[in-house]
Amino acid sequence: MTVGNDQTVEWYVQNVLLGSGVTATNITFNGQPADQINMQCGYFQSNGSYMEVESGVVLSTGGVVGEDFTGDSVIVGEQTSIFVDNGQGGDNDLEQLSGENINDQAILEFDFIPTGDTLRFNYVFGSEEYPEYVNSFNDAFGFFLAGPGIAGTYSSPAGFPGGSINIALIPGTNTPVTIDNVNNGNANCGFGGGPSGPCTNCEFYVDNCDIEAEALDGMTTVLQAFAIVQCGETYHIKLAIGDALDSAFDSAVFLQEGSFASDLVVSAELFSSIGPYSDGFLYENCGFGTIVFSRQAGIDAESLVELEITGVAENGVDYTTIPTEFVFPEGDSLYFLDIYAFIDGLPEGLELVEITISNTSASACAQGAITSNFSFYVSDDPEPLTISTSDYAIDCGEQVDITVNVEGGYGQYDFDWSNGYDDTTQTVGPGLTTDYIITVTDTCNAGSQTDTITVTVPVYPPLSVEIADTTQLTCLQEIDLGPLNIEGGNGVYTYNWVQDGETLGTDEILTYIGSSTNVLTLNIMDGCFTQASDDMLVLVPVIPIFIDMSNDTVICKGTNAVISALASGGEPPYEYQWSHFGLTEEAIVVGPRESTVFTVYVTDLCQNVESAEVVVGVSETEALFAMEETGYFGVALENFSQGVNSDTLMYTWDFGDGEFSNEESPTHIYFDLNDQTIILNVVNEHGCTDSASISIQAPPTLYVPTSFSPNDDGINDLFKVYAEGVVDFKLIIFDRWGQEVFVTEDVNQSWNGRARQNSNYYGENDTFVYHLRARMIDGQRIDTRGVITMLR
Known part of the structure; x- marks a missing residue:
């Protein structure tokens, strides 16, 4: 724009x-x-x-x-x-x-x-x-x-x-x-x-x-x-x-542009019964025409239109008479006038007809009639339609332009070829001798002309190719292969060597390297696009591959093992591919969570493949036991330990008091009054271990001495209650007159014999009374009284 x-x-x-x-x-x-x-x-x-x-x-x-x-x-x-x-x-x-x-x-x-x-x-x-x-x-x-x-x-x-x-x-x-x-x-x-x-x-x-x-x-x-x-x-x-x-x-x-308008112009256009190619022309002895006069739509009044006809062609002589006026009826916007050109046999060439169109009904606004102009031509009867063609000869694979020459007729020519083409000339290249039929019609449609063009293509003997039926090679052996014999066709050939759908070469001679037994195909095509093919079986004997695998093994869960494969035979070098993890080394480290079969695939240079397997078992032990208390401070142990991928379990019990046992389910008695932890260690024949433990509390004890001698000789100088498993504790000591001389709520606190709390005075040899109240760890409540003898 x-x-x-x-x-x-x-x-x-x-x-x-x-x-x-x-x-x-x-x-x-x-x-x-x-x-x-x-x-x-x-x-x-x-x-x-x-x-x-x-x-x-x-x-x-x-x-x-x-x-x-x-x-x-x-x-x-x-x-x-x-x-x-x-x-x-x-x-x-x-x-x-x-x-x-x-x-x-x-x-x-x-x-x-x-x-x-x-x-x-x-x-x-x-x-x-x-x-x-x-x-x-x-x-x-x-x-x-x-x-x-x-x-x-x-x-x-x-x-x-x-x-x-x-x-x-x-x-x-x-x-x-x-x-x-x-x-x-x-x-x-x-x-x-x-x-x-x-x-x-x-x-x-x-x-x-x-x-x-x-x-x-x-x-x-x-x-x-x-x-x-x-x-x-x-x-x-x-x-x-x-x-x-x-x-x-x-x-x-x-x-x-020019669209801002308001008028009553009457326009005209000539249409022909013989098609759009003749618009603006009227041919003698060639269909008829219609002049379409038009005014603006939507006018609800009659309009008188006057026509002034001039030009070389004579109205009513060279063509049917055109009236000098007509009327648009109320509401109509189109007026149709049929017209026909007479055959007079005179060579007059093109004769112009000019029409001046005057809309007299618009004179009141336009200060005069609104006029427009229209013209068309009258043409002589055309010469007869004739066509001429030639035949052609080509070799296969070639192309040629075939054409039709037209004379006579009139106006636009229509070309109808038997292969659907619609112009005077087309390019063809048939593989066989072919007839092309052409039909030509002119604008006046006074008659059509048809002719045949023959394009001749030579016929050659059938095409065939031969290669060896079988060829034996060693792996990676290189050899030149070619056709043994080619017959027929036009003598111009193209080649395509194919194996497993893949093109290996396009020359007559193929340099081939043997890798595995396969079928090799040679496809050929001549210049006429005729094709032929033959197959060859290429034999490549396979040399076995041997794989020395590491032995099957068992590992403890959570540990690793090294497995390996060593190839021989075949055609080195080798490629290793393990089924797990995509590893490609000879030796790999594995740590499966469960027993697994590992497969290795070995491929040699000739793409031959061999495989082998190794089993890596996974073993584990689970230490598990139950305990039952017996007697005053004894236990009976029941062993539920088990192993996976294991036949033998060995046990070591540590009772916590310096005593041990290798029995499967032992019993034990404690002679001290301390809390203990019992530990079970389990090992199997593969060295896989596990342990379990249970803690046990010593039974509650309470001992009150009956005498003590606070004389600073270092022997029995203090009075103390000996207890294990005490939760709450209170001790009160009275003299013979009922006076409190000692009170404590700490089970570990002792009395040194002083007459009163925080006093420097020591009593004489005498007898004292104690009142002891305690709650033991097992819920037992103790409320007891007794006598203490103090000796200096």
Whole structure:
């Protein structure tokens, strides 16, 4: 697309936008006289690009001309300066449409007088706010029409008090064309396409996301603005577009050149019964034609049309008579006139017929009849249709251009080849002698001509190839193989040696290296694409591979073992592949959690494979026993220990008091009164060990001496209660007169014979009474009294 911006706004209206039947005055742009250039108005040409409107006037909320990365002028889009703020802001009609404040509006206004009873013009609306801001920002545009017979809710221009209506509507509805009303959903505009729904009138939406670098991201299809007007009256049109809320992401409206029109022009077109190739021509003795006269649709009145026929061909002599006038019935927009060219046998060449068409019913508004011109040609009866061809001879594999020569007939020729081709010449290369039938028909369809072209291809003897049936090699032996005999074909051969579906060579002689017994195939093809093949059995004897494996072994669970394989025989070097872990060494370290069979695969240089196995057993022991207390401080032990992958278990008991036993389930008696831990250690024949233990508490004891001698001789100087397994304890000692001389709640505290607590006085030889209360660890409660004798 190209865009120009070098003319005034008024020039673009008068010389680009306006079509027939309309005169415009009082042209302004953004409220100012339109006799100057404005950056928001310009002329565009599609040049076969994405824009469906070929040319016209463009209005933009930014500058209509920017520069792309190469400096070329382009229309508003992602490569241009799209954030153009023109300093304009606010328009009541656009704000009523969008519900938002309007910036950067471009408003083209003028008065016009129509000569017909309708106003029509074509346009496309596009925006950079598509599709990301659908149902969000809503740039607005509208075509606001005011004048006689119109009453609307939009503003009333000066001199037009009835208000305005918006004629930029979705076809068949009263819904304005906006971003929110015409779209295919909301999404980011990535290359490869925009959103895929939901659809809102999306049959009128064009997604430009895949070409966003050179176009507005989205736009409408070509739409038509339409209104009923009164012939000869003055109307006011306001073509307006603006940014909503801010000045970013511009929008534009493209108005088709010459489409702003209101007239009663009658046009004509000649159609022929012999097809589209004859349009504009009438041939003698070649079908008939129909002249179709048309006026604007929707006119509820008759129209008288006068025809003035001139030209070289004579009306009623060279062709059927064309009347000098006819009438469009009320409501009809088409009038059909059949016409036929007479055969006069005279060599007259092409004869022009010119018709001036005058719509006299429009004279009241147009100050005279509205005229248009139409012409066609009458041509002589054509010469008879003839065709000529030639036969061809080629060798197989070659190609040749075959053609048909045509003379006579008239107009466009249709070519129908038996192989579906439809032009005068085609390139063929058959493998066998082939007939190509060609049928030619001209425009007048006065008769068809058929001929046959024969392309001859020679026939060669059948192709065959022979190679040796069997070849025996040693592994890795190299040999050159080739065909023993080739017969037939055209003498030009290609070769393809194949083994196991893989091509090994494409020369006549193949250098082959033996690795294993296999079938080798030679495929050949001659220049005529004939094929033949033969097979050879290649025998390569296998040399056995021997594997010296490490012995089966047993390990304790959680430990490792080294297993190994040593290969011999075959054709070294060897490749080792263990079935577990994917290891490739001769010796590997393994530590399975359970007994496992390990397999090693050995492959030699000739790709022969041998395998061997080794078993790594996993053994473990579990130490487990139960204890029963016997007697005063004795135990009976029952052994439940067991082994996995083991036949023999050996036991060692540690009773904790320095005594040991190797019996399976021993008994034991303790002679001290200390808590003990019994430990069982188990080992099997593979050295796998485990241990278990149980702790035992000594039974509670309590002993009260009957005498002591606190004379500092170091022998029995203190009175003390000896106890084990005491939880609560209290001792009170009284003299013979019932006085307390000692009290303690600590079982380990002793009495040194002092007469009173914390006194330096020692009593004399005497007898004392004690009161003892205690609670033992087994729950037993003791409450006892006794006599203590103190001897100095």
